[in-house]
Amino acid sequence: MSVKEKVFDFIETESQHQEFEECLNNLQGVQGGQMPALQEAQRIYGYLPVEVLERISKKLDVPLEKLYSTATFYSQFTFVPKGKYTISVCMGTACYVKGAGDILDSYATSLKIKPGETTPDRKFTLESVRCIGACGLAPVITVNEEVYGRLTKKKGDKVLVTYLNQE
Amino acid sequence: MKEIMITINGKVCTAPEGSTILEAARINNIEIPTLCFLKEINEIGACRMCVVEVKGMKNLITACVYPIREGMEITTNSKKVFKSRKINLELILSTHERKCLSCIRSGNCELQMLCKEFSVDDEDYYNGENLQYDFDDTSVHMYRNDNKCILCKRCVAACSVWQDIGVVGPNDRGFKTHIGSAYEKSLGEVACISCGQCIVVCPTGAIAEKDQTKEVWAALDDPTKHVIVQTAPSTRVTLGEAFNIPIGTNVEGKMVAALRRIGFDKVFDTNVAADFTIMEEANEFIERVQNNGPLPMFTSCSPGWIKYCESYHPELIPNLSSCKSPQQMFGALAKTWYAEKMGIHPKDIFVVGVMPCTAKKFEVTREDEAAAGYSDCDVALTTREVARMIEKAGIRFNDLPDEQFDNPFGEATGAGYIFGATGGVMEAALRTASETLAGHPIDSIDFKEVRGMEGIKEASYEINGTKVKVAAVSGIANAKKIIEKIQSGEEFYHFVEVMGCPGGCINGGGQPVQPASVRNFVDLKTKRAAALYEADKNRGLRKSNDSPIVKLVYKEFLGKPGSEKAHSVLHTSFTKRSEF
Numbered sequence: 001m002s003v004k005e006k007v008f009d010f011i012e013t014e015s016q017h018q019e020f021e022e023c024l025n026n027l028q029g030v031q032g033g034q035m036p037a038l039q040e041a042q043r044i045y046g047y048l049p050v051e052v053l054e055r056i057s058k059k060l061d062v063p064l065e066k067l068y069s070t071a072t073f074y075s076q077f078t079f080v081p082k083g084k085y086t087i088s089v090c091m092g093t094a095c096y097v098k099g100a101g102d103i104l105d106s107y108a109t110s111l112k113i114k115p116g117e118t119t120p121d122r123k124f125t126l127e128s129v130r131c132i133g134a135c136g137l138a139p140v141i142t143v144n145e146e147v148y149g150r151l152t153k154k155k156g157d158k159v160l161v162t163y164l165n166q167e
Numbered sequence: 168m169k170e171i172m173i174t175i176n177g178k179v180c181t182a183p184e185g186s187t188i189l190e191a192a193r194i195n196n197i198e199i200p201t202l203c204f205l206k207e208i209n210e211i212g213a214c215r216m217c218v219v220e221v222k223g224m225k226n227l228i229t230a231c232v233y234p235i236r237e238g239m240e241i242t243t244n245s246k247k248v249f250k251s252r253k254i255n256l257e258l259i260l261s262t263h264e265r266k267c268l269s270c271i272r273s274g275n276c277e278l279q280m281l282c283k284e285f286s287v288d289d290e291d292y293y294n295g296e297n298l299q300y301d302f303d304d305t306s307v308h309m310y311r312n313d314n315k316c317i318l319c320k321r322c323v324a325a326c327s328v329w330q331d332i333g334v335v336g337p338n339d340r341g342f343k344t345h346i347g348s349a350y351e352k353s354l355g356e357v358a359c360i361s362c363g364q365c366i367v368v369c370p371t372g373a374i375a376e377k378d379q380t381k382e383v384w385a386a387l388d389d390p391t392k393h394v395i396v397q398t399a400p401s402t403r404v405t406l407g408e409a410f411n412i413p414i415g416t417n418v419e420g421k422m423v424a425a426l427r428r429i430g431f432d433k434v435f436d437t438n439v440a441a442d443f444t445i446m447e448e449a450n451e452f453i454e455r456v457q458n459n460g461p462l463p464m465f466t467s468c469s470p471g472w473i474k475y476c477e478s479y480h481p482e483l484i485p486n487l488s489s490c491k492s493p494q495q496m497f498g499a500l501a502k503t504w505y506a507e508k509m510g511i512h513p514k515d516i517f518v519v520g521v522m523p524c525t526a527k528k529f530e531v532t533r534e535d536e537a538a539a540g541y542s543d544c545d546v547a548l549t550t551r552e553v554a555r556m557i558e559k560a561g562i563r564f565n566d567l568p569d570e571q572f573d574n575p576f577g578e579a580t581g582a583g584y585i586f587g588a589t590g591g592v593m594e595a596a597l598r599t600a601s602e603t604l605a606g607h608p609i610d611s612i613d614f615k616e617v618r619g620m621e622g623i624k625e626a627s628y629e630i631n632g633t634k635v636k637v638a639a640v641s642g643i644a645n646a647k648k649i650i651e652k653i654q655s656g657e658e659f660y661h662f663v664e665v666m667g668c669p670g671g672c673i674n675g676g677g678q679p680v681q682p683a684s685v686r687n688f689v690d691l692k693t694k695r696a697a698a699l700y701e702a703d704k705n706r707g708l709r710k711s712n713d714s715p716i717v718k719l720v721y722k723e724f725l726g727k728p729g730s731e732k733a734h735s736v737l738h739t740s741f742t743k744r745s746e747f
Binding site (some may be wrong): 073 | 746
């Protein structure tokens with residue numbers, strides 16, 4: 001998925017910086033090094049910020065556009081950082097017929113973001129996911145590792161409110 | 168190479184082993200349509216316009232990438248082939264913005280030509296969901312309209328293979344695939360060098376130069392303006408192509424006549440300015456050799472190369488010759504010496520360049536290029552735009568008489584002419600530098616080692632006892648190679664000529680567009696360059712330092728080459744730019 005505008009400032013910790021520099025040093029001069037570089041970047045930073053891709057471009061002597069082109073081709077890459085809480089709404093068949101779509105829509109409206117996006121304060125990321133294997137609890141959502149099942153739109157909104165009230 | 172027997176459309180014929188079906192058919196006078204194929208740089212078999220039937224094979228074969236083999240039976244004109252090509256075209260057209268009437272490429276659009284051949288109408292049979300892309304006109308020299316893009320990726324190949332820059336590429340996947348830059352930045356925001364090589368290979372109107380003919384018509388309409396035009400060396404050997412004159416014909420006389428009939432107050436020759444460039448550049452070179460550098464000295468006439476250097480190799484800025492390009496030197500002299508001579512205020516002089524180049528549009532906007540306090544040059548038109556002006560003015564180009572340039576900037580030496588081909592600037596500079604160093608006229612002025620269309624040419628010359636190693640490179644991919652060699656210490660050169668476009672200006676991004684069916688089979692560069700060397704050979708004066716107008720302007724106005732005055736008028740400075 002491509003990005004139109006840059007919404008998030010790039011923040012990195014010293015350990016992230018060091019870990020990634022090490023990765024790049026190992027990949028320098030390696031044929032086909034750009035794919036592992038992108039994967040490592042995503043693993044370390046959670047997404048692909050332009051600042052990191054520019055570093056790859058310089059170090060591996062690959063045009064920035066080539067990296068971006070590759071990253072937009074494969075769905076494993078994202079250009080949006082993950083929020084503190086990732087809300088994943090299951091849109092598998094069972095959840096979907098039991099009204100998961102309404103829950104997802106409601107979250108999107110409340111958080112003012114579309115599925116796949118992160119709120120500007122980086123608190124929430126909203127995702128729609130395929131079957132998570134808990135059809136007995138349909139419709140089901142997860143917030144990070146926490147599972148919430150047998151939801152209705154109203155119950156779903158309540159779950160969101162508890163997280164909105166947390167730090 | 169060994170010839171092998173094949174059968175095309177029932178006729179037995181031969182072709183060299185190793186050829187593709189496309190090449191073998193062409194040798195035997197059968198043209199197979201293509202859209203994505205560009206020889207050597209974009210052999211991807213993606214558009215499937217070139218499909219043919221091969222006996223024994225179940226599916227249709229893409230002729231552009233499939234090699235022939237002994238006894239192969241090929242059919243290029245069966246019902247099955249035609250049907251497949253037609254459906255392909257209809258599908259391509261279904262996502263193409265069909266605003267063809269006044270499209271810049273209407274009449275020489277490869278998609279349009281094929282639609283005509285295959286009777287594909289602007290029908291809505293395949294109409295469905297369509298993505299709308301923003302029209303990108305953020306860069307100085309060109310626009311991009313992805314709604315007209317057919318995803319042939321020829322522009323991507325030109326940018327990444329010829330130029331090794333790669334600021335454009337395919338983003339996203341599937342139906343959403345579109346050509347763009349990293350992080351969807353616009354062309355004005357990325358480190359595009361403005362060379363225009365993408366434009367000359369685009370089959371449609373998805374990318375093209377920014378048309379500035381309106382500005383020129385407006386100036387011509389303004390009675391307070393003294394509108395003068397200058398024509399770059401290579402444009403005279405390419406402009407004819409826009410009027411179906413054979414490739415490599417020198418149409419200098421008709422070009423001058425046409426520009427005069429359009430209404431320019433004076434029609435001058437950039438070649439004369441090129442002679443000035445040589446005076447300054449040769450002098451700068453001698454100074455650098457005598458004062459220990461910085462060496463190598465790189466030429467600075469190609470604005471695409473300059474922008475590349477500023478963006479990607481700013482550490483080489485001290486090595487660039489500080490000379491303005493001939494276009495800018497012309498403007499500078501027009502608005503200073505000429506303005507004074509004519510008694511016209513420089514603000515009332517409107518200088519138009521006829522250029523083989525889209526980066527010249529960028530060059531016009533550069534800082535530190537305003538000798539008289541006003542932009543040296545006002546508008547740089549590409550050869551294509553001038554051809555459109557000539558058409559619009561209703562001038563029957565092919566029937567025009569040959570006319571002469573106006574004076575004082577009308578009589579150039581042969582050295583000015585060869586600026587338009589790779590190696591030409593080097594040769595012109597060597598002619599003048601060797602004579603200056605020798606201190607007397609010299610006879611051997613042909614430096615043939617730096618001629619020709621190879622991407623990298625090297626030579627060593629002994630000039631007045633000093634051994635000088637030179638290189639002439641064209642195309643940024645080759646420039647990159649030579650920079651690596653220099654920076655790794657593998658090679659040392661005194662003087663390096665770099666032209667941003669492969670082959671130099673004769674193959675510039677502003678030249679008439681030749682369809683892939685010509686590009687893939689005709690050596691455009693050699694044919695166009697030959698016309699320039701022919702013109703050089705036939706000039707009475709062939710060294711810039713022999714030019715009477717050069718002598719006069721130095722005597723009256725500039726003093727000596729490299730003087731303070733010459734520096735303030737004819738030299739410029741360069742700035743570091745962002746690489747991303």
